[in-house]
Amino acid sequence: MIFAPDTEVALRTVVNLINSAANGEEHLATVEQLDAFLEAEGFSGSRTRNAAELASIHELRTQLAEVWEADEDTAVATVNRLLREANALPQLIKHDGWDWHLHATTREAPLSDRMSTEAAMALVDIIRSKEMDRMLVCAAEDCDAVVLDLSRNRSKRYCDTGNCANRAHVAAYRARQAATTS
Numbered sequence: 156m157i158f159a160p161d162t163e164v165a166l167r168t169v170v171n172l173i174n175s176a177a178n179g180e181e182h183l184a185t186v187e188q189l190d191a192f193l194e195a196e197g198f199s200g201s202r203t204r205n206a207a208e209l210a211s212i213h214e215l216r217t218q219l220a221e222v223w224e225a226d227e228d229t230a231v232a233t234v235n236r237l238l239r240e241a242n243a244l245p246q247l248i249k250h251d252g253w254d255w256h257l258h259a260t261t262r263e264a265p266l267s268d269r270m271s272t273e274a275a276m277a278l279v280d281i282i283r284s285k286e287m288d289r290m291l292v293c294a295a296e297d298c299d300a301v302v303l304d305l306s307r308n309r310s311k312r313y314c315d316t317g318n319c320a321n322r323a324h325v326a327a328y329r330a331r332q333a334a335t336t337s
Contacts, residue, residue: 157289157305158280161256165277168196170303172212172270173220174316177300183212193266199251200262200269211267219274223290223301230282237275241268245276295319 158166175182175192183189186204189212193202202208218237222230243259259272281287291302293314300314313320 157286158277158284159256161253162277162280163305164197165273166281166303166305168198168270169219169274169277170301170315171196172216172274173223174300174314176213176216176220177314177316178298183209183216185209197251198270200264200266202266208266211265212270215267215271215274218271220301222278224292227282227287230278230287234275234278234282237271241272241275243272243275293319295323 157163171192172183183192186206186209189209190204218233222233225233238259241260241264245257245259247255248258249255257276259276260269262269264272281290289304289309291304291312293300293302293316294312295314298314298317298319300316300319302311302314304311313323
């Protein structure tokens, strides 16, 4: 394992949040879609379930997408700003079947503060471990989704949003077959 389990979960949530707007498709257009996203990600705590909350998550998504491809100094500045703006105060918490893990906001904090803090805390581990090269963009030419490569051999290149890896492998196979028949 590269990171603590709660860090990996938070990082996957970041990837899924960013990819909710990948390839020109909006998958968080409504409060109901945000509800489903949060349920799938196991995100708990208070909610306002209104347009302002949805807009704040869209803004967070944009900021996290920028961090994904940023250099280290820019990523650090953004992570520190997210933590500062959410008044983050790290503390150990046990809830919902999870053993002790870090939270840096209360369950009553606004959703965008809780999500940005979870993301920032996970990105702290990536940055201080000098592992930002695991934060990738899908290798498929027609895809702009992000990829988190947690494999031991650093071999993950394609996103999980569609079938990019399969399409690339089929295209490579067909190219090899065409080369051998020519």
